[in-house]
Amino acid sequence: MLLIRCPYCEEERPELEFRNAGEAHIARPTNIAAESEDDFEKFFFIRSNPKGVIYERWRHIHGCARFFNAVRDTVTDKFVMTYKAGEPRPAKLPGASK
Amino acid sequence: MNASFRISGAGRLSQAKTASFSFDGKSYLGIEGDTLASALLANGVHLVGRSFKYHRPRGFLSAGAEEPNALVQIVRDDARKTPNVRATVQELYDGLTANSQNRWPSLAFDVGAVNDIASPMFSAGFYYKTFMWPKSAWLNFYEPKIRATAGLGVSPDRPDPDHYAARYAHCDVLVLGGGAAGIAAALAAAETGVRVILADEQAEFGGSLRFESGARIDGEDGFAWAQAAIAKLKAMDNVRVLSRTTAFGYYAQNFVGLVERVSDHLKSPGRELARERLWQVRAKRVVLATGAIERHMVFANNDRPGVMLASAARTYLNHYGVAVGRNVGVYTANDSAYAAAIDLRKAGVNVAAIVDLRDNPSGAVIDEARSLGIEINFGRAVVSAGGKLRVSSMTVQPKNGGGERRIAVDAILMSAGWTPSVHLFSQSRGKVAFNEEARRFVPGTYAQDCVSVGACNGTDGLEATVDEAYAAGAQAARDAGGKDSSGKMGKGAKPKVDASESWSRGMLGAAPGAGPGTTVKAFVDFQNDVTAKDIRQAVHEGMHSIEHVKRFTTNGMATDQGKTSNMHGLAIAAETLGKPIPQVGLTTFRAPYTPVTFGSIVGHARGALFDPTRRTATHGWAAAQGAVFEDVGQWKRAWYFPKAGEDMHAAVNRECVTVRKAAGLFDASTLGKIEVVGPDAAKFMELLYTNPWEKLEPGRCRYGIMLREDGFIYDDGVVGRLAPDRFHVTTTTGGAPRVMHHMEDYLQTEFPHLNVWLTSITEQWAVIAVQGPSARKIIEPLVEGIDMSDEALPHMSVREGKICGVPTRLFRMSFTGERGFEVNVPADYGEAVWEALWTEGQKHGATAYGTETMHVLRAEKGYIIVGQDTDGTVTPNDAGLDWAVGKKKTDFVGIRGMMRADLVANGRKQLVGLKTKDPKVVLEEGAQIVEDPKQAIPMKMIGHVTSSYWSENCGRSIALALVAGGRDRMGQTLYVPMPNGTIEVEVTGMVFVDEKGERLNG
Incomplete structure (x- = not known):
């Protein structure tokens, strides 16, 4: 069972308290009704599924209930870091070798 | 003692403490x-x-x-x-009863042993080849026969x-394995004060x-030292010592699963004792001292009873005081089996001969064996x-061939070397x-905060082991934040190894x-x-990956997970492939370590x-009224309320008719309820x-539809x-979370600029639906502060007031098509208000009704149930x-998704009503619908029955x-094969009762 650091509670809590909520940094278009079919497909259906570092959303659903962002390595399953919702994708990752 | x-x-x-036990019905003393x-x-x-496949007689390999x-x-x-x-x-324990497995009629005479003679049929991968023809025999013959013979033992x-x-436990240093290294x-x-x-x-x-x-x-026999050290550790407040506890799984972030066998060793464990205890331990550092x-x-024929590992024979002798034979042979390719021969010889057991594959080994143990007069044969093999x-x-033969010699023995002690765990x-x-x-796999690259010490790390010799383990334990404690960071161990001293093997x-x-x-x-x-032959055969038949060899032969796939077999299997596969062992690679180790x-x-x-x-x-x-309940998620919901002599059908018919003629009471408390509050609540x-x-007046209600972004x-x-800033939202029962x-x-994440709070209030409010022509008459006498006239409280409105003296949110709404109300009261008052309403209802001939009647009544009106009439692909x-x-809206979740080309195309499946031509026939939910029942199979299915x-x-x-294209098919005849x-069936509109909706005010 993984330990995940909630950036709002500021502590590591067991995985059971959290729920994954898909890829992060995919903003809903402000004028979504006017999106083309292709753009809507990219926004809603296409996800990156990388081997290695992924930016994803998690929710501390059985804790503070906040959504936040996490950087995880899909190969080692290790969390590189977590940060609050709305914060930009970190420019530099701590201890990242890739 | 016999x-x-x-x-x-x-x-x-202690020989004084005897325990009687039975094995296959025969009594023994231990x-x-x-x-x-x-x-x-x-x-x-x-x-x-008896062995699994060939039913060969088997004894103890290990201890x-x-x-x-x-x-x-x-x-x-x-x-x-x-x-x-x-x-x-x-x-x-005294009174233990054990039986052997996989034999019939008896262990000594087992009919299944015919498999041993017929073994050419059961070679590697036989199950992929043997039972293929005729095809029809699989279901009726092969599978039942195989099922009858497969498996070991009998399930309770x-x-x-x-x-x-x-x-759950947390510690600074978790040490797995309690041999010299672990201790x-x-x-x-422990001496640094960290939690260990x-x-x-083992016990x-x-x-x-x-x-x-x-x-x-430290001047003592090794085992005695271990007991003294354990006593010392047990006395320390920062140390927890767990015996009979197997670490079976090592998971992410130093999360380790252990099982403690609490009472399997006791004669009559008290009811207060668990049989086993699962420990889920999170450790800052883990020290692996799992041995070899x-x-x-x-x-x-290395499987004949009496042929066993040399270290097992030593354990039985030196710990349990048991000789595994009176005249033993030893077969070895390394030094360790010599010690077994020496110990047994000293205990008075005859050692017929040591057969050593090595040509001219030398060393102290060999000299000692020789000095005890034991016959030693170098460069020879036991071939059978x-x-x-x-x-x-x-049967002994020079290893490169030559004359055979048969030596009578009643046990063979063998050692091919040691595999680090x-x-x-x-x-x-x-x-x-x-x-x-050293021809062995040892820990290479670490992925977690752990360290391996002793034999599992490929460290040979007791002194080197204790040195390595002591240093690693101290380092682990420092890494975990132990107080003594100077490296000096204040209280303790490193154990001193005086003699070792x-x-x-x-x-x-x-x-x-x-x-x-x-x-x-x-x-x-x-x-x-x-067998060795099976491994070679697998390679010859094209299994070149060790993972394929494993699955084809099942080597290492039994409950022992190949603890003794994996390395031999790998070496034989590598030899057959002509590749070095590391290139063939080891199969993956998976939890659990033992079952x-x-x-x-x-x-x-x-x-x-x-x-x-819930x-x-x-x-x-409801239970007192004899209601039958159904499970809806975690909820128990009253399904129907049968009266004496009624079956479900009769009860539901009566309930349905009574609601439309008089009234009915229904517990709708399981509906999800969310309060949306704040200045931006309407925007949200x-x-x-x-x-x-935005324009919905406070005090009014609306039926809302929520979409996903994809438009469904x-x-x-x-x-x-x-209120302007307060919405009471209801959801489906299953959909609330x-x-x-x-x-x-x-x-x-998308609309954080909105000033809104969301609160789940599902369990705060009990909801009593009162539906039917007499509904208002039932409620009115109990209500204070709410004008219940049609003008003041029209259909689809809500008022706050009191009922039976307690607060209520009174909804005028209907899921039956009748004049209807949903009385929300704080859950603690739910039962009392229900009883008061029930008493009033009795005066007007009302019935209590359950979820089945609720479903029928809503279907009569064509009201959908999300998840039953929709399936996640319905717009x-x-x-x-x-x-x-909202036609004028420019944004809501799903607005773009539901405009996708496929979602607005012609010919989509649409919800319609169906009437069977024979009115007595009730269709099956899920049944498929076709246009032409005479077409060839597979027919083109154009839809299905949802309710x-x-x-x-x-x-x-x-x-x-x-x-x-359902709505264009009104009046058409379709078919349900x-x-x-x-x-x-005939395609109709979805409303079967009161198409004009007049009964809502009736």
Whole structure:
């Protein structure tokens, strides 16, 4: 069972308290009704599924209930870091070798 | 004592404490502290089982957890019949009853042994080849026969009466393995004051010190030192010592699963004792001190009872005081078996000969064996074991061929060398590395905060082991934040090794006589009956990856997980492939290390504690009325309320008619309820639902539809606006948590600028639906402060006031098509208000009704149930709900998705009503619909039935269905092919009762 650091509670809590909520940094278009079919497909259906570092959303659903962002390595399953919702994708990752 | 193989003066058990036990119905005497294995051996019993495939007679290979052969059924009572217990692990208690497995009619005469003679049929991969023809025989003949013979032991046929405990624990340093290495590491770590847990799978700590008679530490016998060290650790407040505790799984971030066997060793464990306890430990640092496992020699008939590992024979002698024979032979490729020969010889057992594959080894143990007068044969091999139910001889030959010599023996002690136990290290995702010189895999690259010490790290010799482990324990404590960071250990001192044993090397793979080209049964994997020949055959048949070889031969796939067999199997595969071992690679180690009971994993989560049961406030009332309940998620909901003599059909018919004639009371408390509050509440509702909300007057309600971003219906429910900044939202019963999650997701991440709070109020409000022409008359006398006239409280409105003196949110709404109300009261008052309404209702001929009647009544009106009439691919238009989508809105979740080309195309499945031509026929929900029943199979299916009921109010069956282009098919005849014939149906509108909706005010 993984330990995940909630950036709002500021502590590591067991995985059971959290729920994954898909890829992060995919903003809903402000004028979504006017999106083309292709753009809507990219926004809603296409996800990156990388081997290695992924930016994803998690929710501390059985804790503070906040959504936040996490950087995880899909190969080692290790969390590189977590940060609050709305914060930009970190420019530099701590201890990242890739 | 009649246990004739017990040697007085040998071993550590007190001969005074006897324990009687039975094996296959025969009674024996053992000693407290014995395992079932040592007690049987003390009585001269070697034959304890039959092998899985060939039913070959088998005895004890080992004295520990790696045992592949000696699996027995332990019977405590009718409900406690545990199969596949390793006799080498099961501790003896007075009255223990054990039975052998996989034999019929008896262990000594087993009919299944015909498989041994017919073994050419059962070669590697036989199950992929043998049972293929004729094809029809599989279902009727092969599979039933195989099922009858497969498996070992008999499953208990009653619920497990034992209970299983669970503990979470955190520590700084977790030490796994309690031999010399583990104890030294734990001592070093504990002395710094950090929290330490030390666990070992055996009843007593000491590991290989149990048999290493040559080990002396701090001036004591090694095993005695271990006991003293454990006593010292147990006395420390910062240390937890767990015996009989197996670390079975090493998971992410130093999360380790352990099972403690609490009471399997007790004669009559009290009810207060759990059978096992699951420990889930999170450690800052883990020290792996899991030791090494001796390998057997791979030669013909190496599975005969009496042929065993040399270290096992030493354990039985030095710890349990049992000689495994009177005239033993030794077959080895390394030094360690010499010590077994020496110990046994000193205990008075005749050692017929030592056969050593090596040409001219030298060393102290060899000299000592020679000085004891033991015959030693270098450069020779045991090419076969004689005997059947017990080994009777060994046939010796020069290893490069030559004259054979048969030596009479009653046991063969063998050692091909030692395999480091890297199981847990590998489970931690560490990468092993092959040490070419020592021919073994050892920990290479670490993936987690752990360290391996001693034999599992490939460290040879007791002194080197203790040095390494003590330093590693201290380092682990410092890394975990131990107080003593100077490196000086204040309180303790490193244990001093005065004398030790040491060995390494050995051989991997088949021994002479079982090499390429031979067809002898030289077993690599005892438990799955895999021979050296099978491995070679698998390679010849094209299995070039070790993972394929493993699966084709089943080598290492039995419950022992190949603890003794994996390295031999790998070496034979590598030799056959002509590749070096590291290039062929090791199969993946997976949890569990040894079998784990389901009970320990499940713990208390079974029966009533498996999943929470949610009951509404009126549950007790409904149960007293004789209601039948149905499970809806975790909820228990009243399904129908049968009167005396009524079946479900009669009860539902009566309830349905009564609601439309008079009135009915229904508990709707399970509906999800969310309060949306804040200055931007209406804006938020506009974005989350298809409907317009800004202009909805406070005090009015609206039926809302929620979509996912892809445009499909996600949930629905009636929403009441209590105030400009306050909405009382209802959701489907099953949808409440996900709707809340969905709302929170958008509020927190997409619309965080909106000033809104969301609160789940599902359990705060009990909801009593009162529906029917008399509904108002029933409620009115109990209400204060609410004008209930049609003018003041029209359909789809909500008022706050009091009922029976308690606060209420009174909704005028209907899921039946009748004049209807939903009375929300704080849940604590739910039952009292229900009873008051029931008393009033009795005056007007009202009935209580359950979920089945609720379903029929809503279907009569064509009201959909999300999740039944929709399936995640239905748009509002498909469901005929276009009217609920705000046409002027520029944004809501799903607005773009539902405009996708495919979602607005012609021919989509649309919700319609169906009437069977024969009104008495009720369609099956899920039944498929076709246009032409005479077309060839497979027919083109154009839709399916989503809801179907008998409607007593209509005097006929009614149904809803999703049908391609459904709304353009009104009046068409379609067909529902069923196994008993095709049913003709007519496509109709969705409303079967009161199409104009007049009854809402009736």
